[in-house]
Amino acid sequence: MKLAYSTPVLVLIGVLLSGCTVIPGAHFSDSYGTVVGKHPDRNLDLSKLINIYPISAASLLSQSAPAPVKASTDQALREQIANYDYLVGPGDILSVTVWDHPELTMPAGQYRSSQEVGNWVHTDGTMFYPYIGNLHVAGLKISEIRDLISHRLARYVESPQVDVTIAAFRSKWIYVTGEVKNPGTLSITNIPLTLVDAVSQVGGLTEFADWQAVILNRGEQSLRFSLRDLYKEGDVSQNILLQPNDVININRNDDSKVFVLGEVGKQQTLSMGRNGKTLAEALADAEGMSQITSDATGVFVFRRAPQESGRIADVYQLNAKNAAALVLADSFKLQERDIVFVTAAPVSRWNRVIDQLLPTLGGVYTSASLVE
Template identity: 25%
Template sequence: MIRTMITGLACLALTGCGAVYSSSSVPRDAPGVRVLSLTADSVLTANSTPYVPRALPAVFEANAGAGSDLGAPGAVPPAALSRPVRPGPLALDAPPAVRSGSYAIGIGDVLLLATRSDGSTAAELSGLLAAANRRQGYTVRSDGAIAIPDIGRVPVAGLTLEGAEDALFQALVANNIDPTFSLEVAEFNSGRVSVGGAVANPTVVPVALTELTLDAALAGAGGVSTGNLDFALIRIYRDGRLYRIPIADYLSRPALQKTVLIAGDSVFVGEEFDLDRAQAYFSEQIQRAGLQAAQRSQALAELTTEVGLRRAALDETRGNFQDRFALDAVERDYVYLTGEVRMPSRFPLPFGRQATLADALFESGGFESKTANPGQIYVLRAAADSAEPGAVIAWHLDARNAVMFTVATRMQMRPGDVIFVAEQLITRWNRSISQLVPQVIAAGNAAN
């Protein structure tokens, strides 16, 4: 029996009778095929083939709040800053002293950002540098943030100048931009003190970095302008309380002249009997402040609605793309794996970045360690530089030395590449035997 099997096996092997096992290989002498060794130097040549990875749709880069601009608070009715007429008995009731602190940036303030003027900064901070060169500031919008090109919205309302610098520094670093800059408040519009009544020029005086004193506020309004100083007084309305400083006391006591005013104060110069006009003036200031607050609340509500609609639109568009992606309806670039790999398949090249031979090979489970020949790993690529139709370059990676796998991590894949892992000689022999033995047994049985 054994003699019959050996005889049949020899017959099949020598004469080709029956099915003979054959396997794929990369012939080195085939026309149109160039086999090139893949090394640390030649991988640079392999990677020189131009390829731009497919990009994700722009909707994945969009920001729901990008481009939102609340604008400055709307216009309010002009103030009726008028002059009063005559007197009554006077009493001093000065406002309490307030502790000075660092200026807090508020809505309506204009911040001026200055950056370095060297070439590299001009390239990286073009938007910021242009604004600085034009002396163009950034207005604190109704949502408490400033909108800066290439960075986005940076919340600064309620922060000191130092706190705003820290917030801007973090925003620049987060966007990989050189954080070399200086920041200053160019216009103080958030904190104001209104001055009206018997003054030369009724006005609104901004509260700036330094303390605003009563004499400075009156000077900003052109000074007191009343014909009877003996019966004139200064009324200060603050947080629902009305304070009184007679002009005579004001002129004779320097400490009263240096009374510190805070944002939201209203100052009215008039005569004692003219309380009704003072009350009308303060009521008007309160109404104006309420109207501005209502406008800001409305603007914030509109912004919230707008951002919500934008976010919903972005989510819907992204969801549609992901559904098409799941149904394989999105155009992709692929690399194909065959031979002694764990899972012959196609590997989709990723969006927005390069993929390497190691990515494609090991994403699919790698190769079969028992049957694959690590010395025969090939990347088959159409030869774009050849005039011969169908010419192929076979980049050969000999990974019997495990160090050579580092080259696989640098070998970039191109659309249509085929990764082929050849089998070992013993694998080919075993598979040949596994096909031949059943035929030999069948032939032996037939002979008996």
Template identity: 35%
Template sequence: MCRIKTATYRSGLSHVAVQHARVLGIMATLAVLSACSLAPGERMVQPPTLPVSNTDDGQATGAQQVPITDITLATVQQLRQQQPTVVSGGANDLTPLFGDAGPYKIGPGDVLQITVWDHPELAAALGQPIGPTRAADPTLGFVVDHEGNVQFPYVGSLHVAGESTEEVQRRISGDLGKVMVKPQVTVRIASFRASQIYIDGEVRAPGSQSINDIPMTLTEAINRAGGFAPTADQGRVVIVRGDKTYFVDVAQMLHNNQNPSKIVLQNGDLLRVEAREDYGVYVMGEVNKPATVLPMRNGKLSLADAISQAGSINPTSADAKQLYVIRGGPDKQPQVWHLDATSPVSMLLAKQFELEPKDVVYVDAGGLVRFSRVLDLLLPLINAGLTGAIIAK
């Protein structure tokens, strides 16, 4: 009796194993077929479609095809021609920023030091410090008032705003010549407080900088702020003047043999140096170190640079033929580029293909790797089901 039961149990177990093998074979076949059918790239017969919103309430009113374009030498040259390389014309015309800096013009708030030689009694007009001084206190001298006037003995009120020190010196000498014999007058600016600019962003010492007798050019302003910080994007320097904003690519200007010192800043200008971390590119998929990679210090980032910063393509799991660059945004036309990274020429194309901020670089996995990952998900369920069947039996 016991032998009959044992045989029956073994027969049932064998039947369960056979059923398990059949189920596993069917699921493996389906997984292989599905993995092959989902592989992107050249296997795709029709390009994907994305809904596009054409109404104010954000509802999609239609569908728009997003074709996949292969990265070739012609594609790289076409994209390079679309990049702006001039500083005049267009929406970002930098012509108003260029000019020749002349002599410093006196303005309200400046402190003048006026010396009349051989007349020490006029030195008392400079004043004497009263109590401890602070950094914000003006230097001893003649302060130009808000109307641009200055008071001096034997001369009275003199309007000096908008004039150079040489012009003021000649005017004071002429007025003092009416009461003195050949007066020798020296005029210099003891404190520059009339004009200043504001420097913000990725510089070593951000803050306000006073405009003095040294022309406040773009390079002079950056040098006074301690130079670019290591996190600075030298390709994205913003100058705000009044109600207009200008975008200056310092690295590109140097590449084009254009001197940034020709850009002269004015009173009230805001200079901001953008950070590289604000213009990163996302590298995903089968790379060794998926991450958000940052552009170089000149603001440029090629596809080869992005792959290199992500630790290169994973040789054990990636399908190097399926490398994609996905570009798009709320106000941009979606675009997808494809590169076969197995070709020897592909790295040359990747080096010349310039990425834009917020681009997505995606490296797809190989078919066998995806099949293996599907099995990794299914096998625990199959094993659990088999174990439950054995226990129930």
């Protein structure tokens, strides 16, 4: 009879004593380095696949931060804009004026616009003009077309004074797609069009836009720009002069997220937003660390390691036992797809084991009483 009572109790006591190995709940040790799996040829040592970095004042100061960007005009862009000149193409409509010769100038009239009476550039790149016939104007600047018409007209008009303007720009376009308020096409005109100008002309970005993922497709090239760096940091290198047939796509912010898990008020996925997010902001958005169950010494940030490194992840640990360390958290900038993980305190994990075993203990003691 005594054996029937003692055996289950002893088994449960053994389970309790070994509880640390089966305790459920959020936990991560910075001393990982055990073999986690076997391969036919080798063992995988976690200590070689994960690097752990403490988040401290010294580590933050030692990080190679980029030099602050000066919010000044980019010289290269300024030169491109200064040297910019529109080249006429098929579909454009030109308006030609010859002073003191109204018969060579088509007046718009009260009900006719200059686009309706202008000189159309045909698909073969030519346009017709009285007396001088067809002129090949595609690929020429307005000043070159003016000189060409003046030279041809000089055979019929003495010292012609010619002025040429573009009545309608219809030959060159750029395309804006994705998370903008009014996606569509924008015409290239005689006014230089930059990336910022294009985004502004389509109404700006939507609330779902990823400010760091502006993709410009130009021929076989695919360039990535960050409006966050441009607007927040003043990085003018993120602006560029657009060219005909450029395609601008603003990605959604689906991938621009971080995950907050473990012993926090509310586990959730957080958007990085247009200004990014720090570790302190992520913890605050998740309603902070649990004052009852969390282990303040174990606040971890898991980040996928660079592919060429051969590691699984880089892990950054913040010891927030002293609340002043949260100042460091506000200086630690998160990256897309980071996982913030707050571990459970040892006593919390132990209490969870007890909570799970209490019903079993109650049943054992009841059975033992019946046996006696």
